[in-house]
Amino acid sequence: GNSVTQMEGPVTLSEEAFLTINCTYTATGYPSLFWYVQYPGEGLQLLLKATKADDKGSNKGFEATYRKETTSFHLEKGSVQVSDSAVYFCALSGDSNYQLIWGAGTKLIIKP
């Protein structure tokens, strides 16, 4: 079945560092891929998505490219801020659009 594997956290970086959070997946068909973020004390919210191979999703300085050849959807940001501290979840749509399959989440801590 479909599955998502994320790099384990926590990931600790200094402000203005470059960020990569790895996400790989196994899937049949052509799923959509998502990154959701959960800021401290807040609900989950969509950060970005990509619906087909080679699509790049972007939002708030974050980017991720749907790589079918490497089955990956790594999250990147060129210069992180303390306000980016949160838990990041990679997810993919299942065999239908009726569910999302989630990675375990990666906690990101940015130190000033």
Place this chain on the structure above:
Amino acid sequence: KAGVTQTPRYLIKTRGQQVTLSCSPISGHRSVSWYQQTPGQGLQFLFEYFSETQRNKGNFPGRFSGRQFSNSRSEMNVSTLELGDSALYLCASSTTGPGGEKLFFGSGTQLSVL
């Protein structure tokens, strides 16, 4: 537009009891999905409803059930509570389904089973 509302915010129950959680989706959203979030297991999909029909179900025992009403509000029920059911239960709504578009999440119900 009001967001997704989950009630109650916190619940404390004892083993063997049952509990009902409520979720009011964003107006116009017909899909409601439920998730269990725990530190060890991350986010696990429970089930998804669309126009009062359950379209998909995750790998949870039959003690976990849900329903959706004609106004799209949804409830989930957990019977015969176990210690391992302690978790944050999240619901999310969307217009067509979780995998097709943006999900809007509620703040969750934190369930503690003693």
